[in-house]
Amino acid sequence: LLDPRPIERRTLTTCGFCGVGCSLEVAARDNGIATVRPVDDGGVNRGHACVKGRFSHGFVTSPERLTAPLVRRGGSLEPASWEETIGFVAGRLAEHRGTEPDSFALISSARATNEENYLAQKFARAVMGTNNVDNCARVCHAPSAAGLAATFGLGGGTNPFDDLDRCDTVLLVGANPTHAHPVVGSRLFQRVVDGARLVVVDPRRTLLARHADVHLRPRPGTNVALFHGLAHVLVRDGLADTGFLETHTTGFDDLQELLRDYPPERASAITGVPARDLESAARLYGNSRAPMIFYGLGVTEHRHGTDGVRALANLALLGGAVGPGSGGGINPLRGQNNVQGACDMGAMPDALPGYQKVLDDGARARFSEAWGTGISPRPGLRIPQMFDAARSGTLKALWAIGEDVLATGADSSSVEAALEACPLVICNDLFLSATARMADVVFPVAAWLEKDGTFVNFDRRFQRVRPAVRPPAGVRTDFEVLHAVAAAMGADLGCPTPEAALAECAELAPLFAGISHQRLDQAGALHWPCTSAESPGTPRLYRERFATPDGLAHLAVRPYLPPGEETDGDFPFLLITGRRGEHYNTGSMTRRTGNLALLPQETLDIDAADAASFGLRNGDPVQLTSRHGRAVLPARITDDVEPGQLFAGFHFPGAGVNNLTSAVVDEATGCPEYKLTAVRIRPAPAG
C-alpha cells in the first residue's frame, strides 16, 4: 500500500556505495527515507542507478544501529555516555602524544567524507604527531595511485566517464563492472551494443566477457607477462606511435629491449592465453583510433600489482590511449564511494593532502605554519605495517574510522592477533562489526545518508553529499567525534564545519584550490586538478603535457615476476575473491536491507567437471583449506570459472573467505594479494 503521508523533503546527494558516484534524489518523510531515485541529469549516471544505490537504504533504520558509545569493562563492551567515552579516549591517547607519537595509528576510509578524511589525517599529524595514517585504498587501489603517478605524474584516472561515448575500443582488465560498478557496467554494455569493440582480460567468464570481441583468460598472477606480450606485438607490428613515444615519453628504448623477451609464444606459456588470441587482442587494440582502458582490482591486488598498473600504463602509451593528441584514456575503476577522496585528502602515510610528500620540506613547512604545529618528517606505517607493529608490541593505540579491518584484511587470523595485541583499539561504525567486537571503545556514527560534505568518485569528480535524514538519537558524525576527542586533549582542529574543512584543504593543496562547497552547490561537480576559483576543473588529464617534473610520461621497464602463491599437490586450486552485484564490501549495510533476499549467502563458484570429481552438487557445502586458514561455502556450479579455479565474494565475513587469503602484499605499496590463493577442497559435512 502506498504511504499516504506527504513527502516532506527531497535531498540531492551522492551514492555512498561504489566509486561510480551516482547522483541520487532522496525523498524523506517523518525523518525516514521514502524513495531514492537516480537524478536524470546526474553527472555520471544520467538517470540510472543500481540495486544498491536505489533500493538498499533500509540499513539506516536497522534496529542493530549503535546509538550509544561502548567501552570495554571487565571483558565486555558496555554502553557509556559520550562525555565519559570522549574523556576516556582523550586520556588514553594523551599518554602517547609527545612521548611516543608513532605508537598511535589511524585507519580512515571511504565511509568518511573528504572533510572527515581531512580532519582524520590532521588529527593524526597535528594532534598526535605521527604520519601513521592510512586508508582502505591500501587494500585495493594503492598500486593505481603509485603506478599511475610514477608513469604520468598524477595518481588518478585520465578521463571523465562520458568519454566512453567517444572511444571505439574498450580494453577492460581485471574488472567486472556489471557487478562491482553496475552503472558503468550498463553503460559499457550499451556502448558495445552501439558498436565499440571490446577486449576483456579476466580469468572469469563475466557477462561482458561473453560479449567481448576477444576474451583473454590469463592465469591469475600473470598480468605483467600478458601486458608485455601485447606490447611486444604492438611494437613488432608497427602499431605503436614511435613519433609520440619519442616526443612525450622516456624509457622507450629500454622497454623495447625488455619486450624482446615477451613474444606471444612466451607470454602464452606464462599466462595460459593462446598466442593467437593475444595477437588478435593486440591488433584490435593497436588499430583503434581512441582506445579506452578500464581496469579493476584484478590488476592491483597482486604481489606485483604496481608493476601490473605500470605495464598497463605502458600499453596505454604505446596504443595512443593517453597523452597529448590521444583520444582515449586509462581509468581505474575505484571500488568504494570515496576511496579516491580518502587518498586525495592525505589519509596516507607518505602524503599530505593533495599528494604533497611528507618528505618534502617545503610542503611540511606550509602545513606546519597553517596548523601551528610541527609535522613529523618520517613517513608513517601502512596498514599491514600497523598490524605488524601491533603484534610486535610497538603500536599501542589504533583508531579505525569506518573500516572493518578484521573483516576486510587478508589472512584474518593475523589481523585478529594484531587487534588482540594492541592495548587500545578504537572503532567508529554504524554496527557492531567484527572489528568493533574486538575494540576497547566503539563510537556510534552517522551513515552517508546522514552526512554533510563531499565525495570524490573514480573519475576525480568532487560531488556534494547532503544529509537526507537526521542520524538516530545518540549518534554523531565522524567529523564531530574527531573534533570532540581533539578538544578533550586540549587541541583545536580548527575548521568547525565540513565546508570550512574543505576550504582549509583547498588553501593548502593546490590540486583542489578552486573547489568549495559553494561552487559544487552551483556547478554540481568539479574534477581535480582545479587550481583556482576561476578554473572549470580538469575532466581530461595530460592534454598538453604529463604532470611529471619533465612533462614526459615514464615508461616502466619491469620484468614479469611470479605471484606470491602457487598451486601444488597439496593446494591444487586457485581461489579468486571479488564482488557480487547485490552487496557492498563487508555487506554490513546491504545485508541489512531487502538485498539479502536477492543474495542470502556467499557461494563457491566451481566448474562442473571439478565439482563432479568431488561428487558435489549445487548447494553442497565445500570445505576450503589454504596455507592460512579454512572456510566452508556452498557450491555453485558455473562455467564462469575455469577448471582448477574457484571464485568467492567477500560480502559475508562470517563465511570466512578472508581466513583463506594470504598475507603476501604488493612489494611497492603493501596491497594484499587477494586475487589468488592456493587452496584444496573437499566435501564438508552438511550443517
Ligand code: SF4
Ligand atoms: Fe551508482 Fe555504484 Fe551507487 Fe550503484 S552502487 S547507484 S552504480 S554509485
